[in-house]
Amino acid sequence: AQSVTQPDIHITVSEGASLELRCNYSYGATPYLFWYVQSPGQGLQLLLKYFSGDTLVQGIKGFEAEFKRSQSSFNLRKPSVHWSDAAEYFCAVALTNTGNQFYFGTGTSLTVIP
Amino acid sequence: GAVVSQHPSRVICKSGTSVKIECRSLDFQATTMFWYRQFPKQSLMLMATSNEGSKATYEQGVEKDKFLINHASLTLSTLTVTSAHPEDSSFYICSAASNYGYTFGSGTRLTVV
Numbered sequence: 001a002q003s004v005t006q007p008d009i010h011i012t013v014s015e016g017a018s019l020e021l022r023c024n025y026s027y028g029a030t031p032y033l034f035w036y037v038q039s040p041g042q043g044l045q046l047l048l049k050y051f052s053g054d055t056l057v058q059g060i061k062g063f064e065a066e067f068k069r070s071q072s073s074f075n076l077r078k079p080s081v082h083w084s085d086a087a088e089y090f091c092a093v094a095l096t097n098t099g100n101q102f103y104f105g106t107g108t109s110l111t112v113i114p
Numbered sequence: 115g116a117v118v119s120q121h122p123s124r125v126i127c128k129s130g131t132s133v134k135i136e137c138r139s140l141d142f143q144a145t146t147m148f149w150y151r152q153f154p155k156q157s158l159m160l161m162a163t164s165n166e167g168s169k170a171t172y173e174q175g176v177e178k179d180k181f182l183i184n185h186a187s188l189t190l191s192t193l194t195v196t197s198a199h200p201e202d203s204s205f206y207i208c209s210a211a212s213n214y215g216y217t218f219g220s221g222t223r224l225t226v227v
Contacts, residue, residue, distance in 0.1 A: 034216075043120070043207055043220035044158075090157060094216065102148070102209070102216065106157040 004093050006105035013081050014113050021076040021108045023091030031093040033074040034102070035065055038088045047089075050074060061085070086112045116142045116212045120219025127198055127226055135193045135222045137208030143188035144210035149181075152205040152221075161206075164191045198226040 003026045013019055025031060032051050036044040048059025055067040065076045074091060091105040117140040127133045137147055145166045150158040162183050163171045170183035180202075182194040191210075195202055207221040 036218075041205075041221075041223065044218040046215075046218075049215065102150075102158075102160070104150075104158045 004091055004103050004105040006089075006091055006108050008108045009106070010109045010111070012111040012113060015083050016080050019076075019078045019081045019085070019110070021089050021091075021110070023074045023076065023105055025072050025074065025091075025093050027072075027093065027095075029095075030069060031095055033065075033067060034092040034094070035059065035063070035074070035076045036090045036092060037061075038090065038107075040087075044090070047076070081110075081112055083112045083114065086110055116140075116210070116214040116217040118144075118208065118210050118217045118219045120208055120222055122222060123220060124223045125225070127224070129199055129226055130197055132194055132196045133198055133224060135195075135206055135208075135224075137191045137193070137210070137219050139189045139210045139212070139217075142210075142212040142214070144191075144212060145188060147185060147191040147208055147210045149183060149191075149193050150207045150209070152207065158207060161193075166191075195224065198224070200226045202226050 005024045007022050034049045035047040038044050047063045048057050050057050050067045058064050063078050067074050089108045092102045094102050119138045121136045147164040149161045151161050152158045160173050161176045164183045164185040166185045166188050172178045185191040203226045205221050205223055209216050209218040
């Protein structure tokens with residue numbers, strides 16, 4: 001069965017420090033990969049997505065993610081975290097880029113300390 | 115880009131009553147919409163896939179008679195929580211697929227008292 005794993009439930013980083021959020025997936029084929037951010041009580045905002053091509057994708061707010069097929073991973077990174085980045089981050093996969101449902105990871109809660 | 119409007123954003127209802135949540139695609143047609151539920155401190159779980167003009171497909175463990183989904187047009191899907199109970203209190207989010215990819219609504223916070 002397909003699954004999406006985010007090993008880190010909660011991460012705390014200092015403002016200005018670098019960040020990496022892990023995501024691993026289990027699928028028979030390479031799915032479409034996404035990272036979303038959710039602020040408290042809010043909906044989801046797409047940070048970036050990978051469909052094909054260059055395995056390093058750039059997103060909004062200075063985020064990037066790298067798809068590694070050999071590791072079935074799609075880790076999210078940011079070189080320098082800002083206090084406003086504190087939120088819940090979800091990795092998600094879909095079997096097609098449209099017309100199919102998402103499967104979400106359990107999320108990683110990010111706390112940023114001054 | 116594609117915009118999905120979800121309404122209401124917050125609703126409080128009494129136990130035993132029904133609540134309807136609307137999900138509209140504003141500038142595109144969505145033949146398929148998805149409904150998710152998110153409990154506090156947890157991830158989003160797919161409840162059902164809503165297809166325009168046909169019956170919704172429910173995920174295992176989701177009661178179709180309790181969570182009624184109607185997708186009568188290409189721009190509107192509704193989720194009705196019938197005979198709501200406090201354990202139905204949750205954050206419900208819809209999404210729609212388009213040429214832009216997946217777009218999520220802003221969510222509905224349901225509190226059943």
